[in-house]
Amino acid sequence: MELKSVKDAFDRVATKQKLSYSKTHEIFHMLSQEIEKALSILQESPPSETLLDHRSILSDVKKMFTEIAPISQLEAAEKELQVALNKYPKVLEKQLNPDISKAYRNNAEFDTHIVNQIIANFFYRQGMFEIGDCFVAETGESECSTRQCFMEMYQILEAMKRRDLGPALNWAVSNSDKLKQARSDLEMKLHSLHFLEIAQGKNSKEAINYARKHIATFADSCLPEIQKLMCSLLWNRKLDKSPYSEFLSPALWNNAVKELTRQYCNLLGESSESPLSITVTAGTQALPVLLKYMNVMANKKLDWQTIEQLPVDAKLSEEYQFHSVFVCPVSKEQSSDENPPMMMSCGHVLCKQTINKMSKNGSKSSFKCPYCPTDVDISRCRQLHF
Amino acid sequence: MEIDPVTTGNADTVMTETAATITPSPAVPSCRLNQLTESLKLEHQLLRVPFEHYKKTIRANHRSFEKEVSSVVSGIGDLANSDCSKEVAVSRLTSLVSRLQGLKRKLEEGSNVENLQAQRCRARIDHLDSADVENMTEWNNTKLKRILVDYMLRMSYFETASMLSESSNIVDLVDIDIFREAKKVIDALKNREVASALIWCADNKSRLKKSKSKFEFQLRLQEFIELVRADTPGSYKQAIVYARKHLAPWGATHMNELQHVLATLAFKSTTECPKYKVLFELRQWDVLVNQFKQEFCKLYGMTMEPLLNIYLQAGLSALKTPYGFEEGCTKEDPLSQESFRKLASPLPFSKQHHSKLVCYISRELMDTENPPQVLPNGYVYSTKALKEMAEKNGGKITCPRTGFVCNDTELVKAYIS
Numbered sequence: 001m002e003l004k005s006v007k008d009a010f011d012r013v014a015t016k017q018k019l020s021y022s023k024t025h026e027i028f029h030m031l032s033q034e035i036e037k038a039l040s041i042l043q044e045s046p047p048s049e050t051l052l053d054h055r056s057i058l059s060d061v062k063k064m065f066t067e068i069a070p071i072s073q074l075e076a077a078e079k080e081l082q083v084a085l086n087k088y089p090k091v092l093e094k095q096l097n098p099d100i101s102k103a104y105r106n107n108a109e110f111d112t113h114i115v116n117q118i119i120a121n122f123f124y125r126q127g128m129f130e131i132g133d134c135f136v137a138e139t140g141e142s143e144c145s146t147r148q149c150f151m152e153m154y155q156i157l158e159a160m161k162r163r164d165l166g167p168a169l170n171w172a173v174s175n176s177d178k179l180k181q182a183r184s185d186l187e188m189k190l191h192s193l194h195f196l197e198i199a200q201g202k203n204s205k206e207a208i209n210y211a212r213k214h215i216a217t218f219a220d221s222c223l224p225e226i227q228k229l230m231c232s233l234l235w236n237r238k239l240d241k242s243p244y245s246e247f248l249s250p251a252l253w254n255n256a257v258k259e260l261t262r263q264y265c266n267l268l269g270e271s272s273e274s275p276l277s278i279t280v281t282a283g284t285q286a287l288p289v290l291l292k293y294m295n296v297m298a299n300k301k302l303d304w305q306t307i308e309q310l311p312v313d314a315k316l317s318e319e320y321q322f323h324s325v326f327v328c329p330v331s332k333e334q335s336s337d338e339n340p341p342m343m344m345s346c347g348h349v350l351c352k353q354t355i356n357k358m359s360k361n362g363s364k365s366s367f368k369c370p371y372c373p374t375d376v377d378i379s380r381c382r383q384l385h386f
Numbered sequence: 387m388e389i390d391p392v393t394t395g396n397a398d399t400v401m402t403e404t405a406a407t408i409t410p411s412p413a414v415p416s417c418r419l420n421q422l423t424e425s426l427k428l429e430h431q432l433l434r435v436p437f438e439h440y441k442k443t444i445r446a447n448h449r450s451f452e453k454e455v456s457s458v459v460s461g462i463g464d465l466a467n468s469d470c471s472k473e474v475a476v477s478r479l480t481s482l483v484s485r486l487q488g489l490k491r492k493l494e495e496g497s498n499v500e501n502l503q504a505q506r507c508r509a510r511i512d513h514l515d516s517a518d519v520e521n522m523t524e525w526n527n528t529k530l531k532r533i534l535v536d537y538m539l540r541m542s543y544f545e546t547a548s549m550l551s552e553s554s555n556i557v558d559l560v561d562i563d564i565f566r567e568a569k570k571v572i573d574a575l576k577n578r579e580v581a582s583a584l585i586w587c588a589d590n591k592s593r594l595k596k597s598k599s600k601f602e603f604q605l606r607l608q609e610f611i612e613l614v615r616a617d618t619p620g621s622y623k624q625a626i627v628y629a630r631k632h633l634a635p636w637g638a639t640h641m642n643e644l645q646h647v648l649a650t651l652a653f654k655s656t657t658e659c660p661k662y663k664v665l666f667e668l669r670q671w672d673v674l675v676n677q678f679k680q681e682f683c684k685l686y687g688m689t690m691e692p693l694l695n696i697y698l699q700a701g702l703s704a705l706k707t708p709y710g711f712e713e714g715c716t717k718e719d720p721l722s723q724e725s726f727r728k729l730a731s732p733l734p735f736s737k738q739h740h741s742k743l744v745c746y747i748s749r750e751l752m753d754t755e756n757p758p759q760v761l762p763n764g765y766v767y768s769t770k771a772l773k774e775m776a777e778k779n780g781g782k783i784t785c786p787r788t789g790f791v792c793n794d795t796e797l798v799k800a801y802i803s
């Protein structure tokens with residue numbers, strides 16, 4: 001896309017608009033000057049003048065007006081502006097996609113209540129409580145069940161911003177089992193931060209006590225970290241010049257905040273990123289692909305309203321790949337429970353149907369791998385679980 | 387690059403398999419840049435709407451000046467042709483001078499409004515210009531808020547729309563003022579008044595004509611039906627007079643509809659005839675509201691649907707996989723949420739041309755950098771995650787999904803093309 005040509009086209013509009021403005025201004029000025037001139041002659045002339053004299057003055061003004069031809073001047077000024085005004089939308093249509101609803105399914109109307117609930121949840125999820133409340137009130141939707149939970153989460157995060165770990169630790173300790181189940185090291189992360197805070201308060205003894213009481217229990221899973229933490233005490237007066245300067249990095253806090261948000265949301269049954277923003281961003285990535293396809297396929301009769309699978313790969317970026325998808329390199333089919341991925345003895349993977357085909361439904365006990373020269377023994381093919 | 391685990395010397399059959407493991411495009415800047423450029427092309431409405439507004443103002447100003455100037459010109463002409471006294475001439479001329487002065491002020495004010503609208507057009511171009519690969523997250527956040535404001539405006543949630551756009555500093559990027567203009571008409575139609583809709587039609591006459599809109603005709607028909615509905619002694623006569631004046635001119639292009647509606651004169655609003663009963667239903671006013679919304683969107687170059695619906699549909703389809711509907715699906719997938727599943731249910735599933743495997747343990751992509759390894763039980767995890775597990779447990783691997791235990795020496799690499 002050429003944003004520059006859009007800018008240029010708009011500059012032309014703006015320039016012509018200024019020109020048209022000054023032309024109009026000039027015309028108004030000329031007209032009032034003529035009238036004022038006539039007025040002053042009339043007013044200065046002695047009262048004894050005859051009717052004819054003031055009539056001739058008036059007809060002079062009329063003549064002048066005809067000569068100035070203000071209307072046609074105005075029209076001429078506008079004409080140039082019109083050209084620029086008509087051109088700009090054409091440039092927009094050329095450089096941008098004038099109709100992004102071409103790949104829209106009209107028969108899949110959304111339920112407004114669901115959409116509104118999703119939006120309300122989004123505001124609370126982002127900590128925009130005032131706007132969320134306003135939205136719920138204006139739409140008349142029922143109160144969002146997650147509001148209170150997110151409120152608590154933001155209170156914890158706010159406290160962390162003030163470097164107060166109390167609420168965060170309280171929450172992590174009381175959800176300790178669930179966090180372990182989710183393989184999260186959040187509790188350890190928070191305790192380490194607290195330990196470092198104490199140690200930097202120049203109180204090594206208190207820090208050691210804290211470590212004994214709260215950190216030692218993580219020896220099973222986090223021994224290397226514990227070793228580093230304890231060793232850092234040797235430099236606690238000049239940590240910045242020690243091998244442990246990383247402990248001063250704000251990234252440590254940012255990571256803890258991120259992990260807490262993630263775990264808090266997960267325990268709520270929510271994703272750590274707002275699902276609305278994930279979906280809209282995915283839409284932003286998918287739309288250009290879908291629209292391009294619709295343009296190419298404009299003549300082919302594809303019933304967009306009824307297809308059950310998109311005809312193209314929307315090519316979402318990696319972070320939106322939430323599941324393993326196996327596509328058989330031979331049949332190009334996505335694997336399924338009925339047609340699972342199978343690994344051959346050489347390590348290459350095909351789908352079960354393809355393997356059946358290559359072995360003529362098992363009538364041949366071996367066949368050649370399509371990707372390497374191995375003779376594949378059917379009995380040694382194994383189903384994979386991604 | 388991976389070399390095949392088994393190769394024989396048979397030159398005829400050797401298919402040199404390079405990059406045997408999965409090969410996703412790594413986050414190459416050029417690919418991201420392309421994605422960004424493509425996504426900016428979706429922003430037609432963002433630039434078009436304020437421009438249509440600007441154009442409308444320029445045209446209206448111009449028209450009113452033209453009218454004023456020609457009336458000044460003809461004022462002078464009339465004066466010159468009349469037999470008025472000198473005193474009258476002086477007073478007329480004086481009033482023309484002050485009229486011209488008033489016009490200058492009006493020109494000034496009009497130009498200020500035009501300049502503000504031009505600034506808004508520019509602010510939006512600059513906003514598109516400000517997007518780059520580095521600030522995509524932030525830019526997308528702003529985009530989502532713009533899309534939400536658009537949704538709220540179309541749904542007439544003005545209070546939240548203003549609040550969100552002010553608190554997010556995006557007032558210049560959304561069209562609240564334009565939608566307020568629409569709201570007046572919509573509110574009036576909901577009160578079963580056509581007057582402001584008719585004024586709107588008159589304001590936009592030439593453009594509506596160009597797009598062959600019959601909205602005004604529909605408004606007139608509705609007014610006619612209301613006269614028939616009134617069912618008072620005078621109302622039928624009124625209805626006929628009204629029809630002659632306002633409906634007959636549409637006969638040339640919309641004769642069938644005209645005949646159809648005029649036949650209501652023969653029925654009463656209490657008619658049971660289904661074809662005519664529907665014309666008397668109050669629901670017709672909602673039809674008019676929707677009709678107006680469509681005409682309005684078309685006039686400003688907006689999509690008919692809220693942007694949110696368009697983006698959500700595309701996004702939901704692109705994310706929709708059979709896995710998202712399974713029990714125990716990762717919570718990170720929006721389609722693990724009941725509300726998103728409901729919205730997605732009538733939409734098509736996504737399609738992938740190439741395998742993309744995500745490690746169950748680390749949620750990382752399994753690619754050439756981090757290839758998939760197979761446990762003896764057929765379960766697959768990423769090399770990195772298994773290595774980490776083995777290091778912590780002295781080489782012992784426990785399958786997190788089945789509890790199966792094996793040694794890290796028993797792992798086999800899978801090759802996925």
Ligand SMILES: [Zn+2]
Pocket residue numbers: 328329330331332333350351352353354355
């Ligand atoms: Zn296959």
Ligand SMILES: [Zn+2]
Pocket residue numbers: 344346347348369370371372373374
């Ligand atoms: Zn092979």
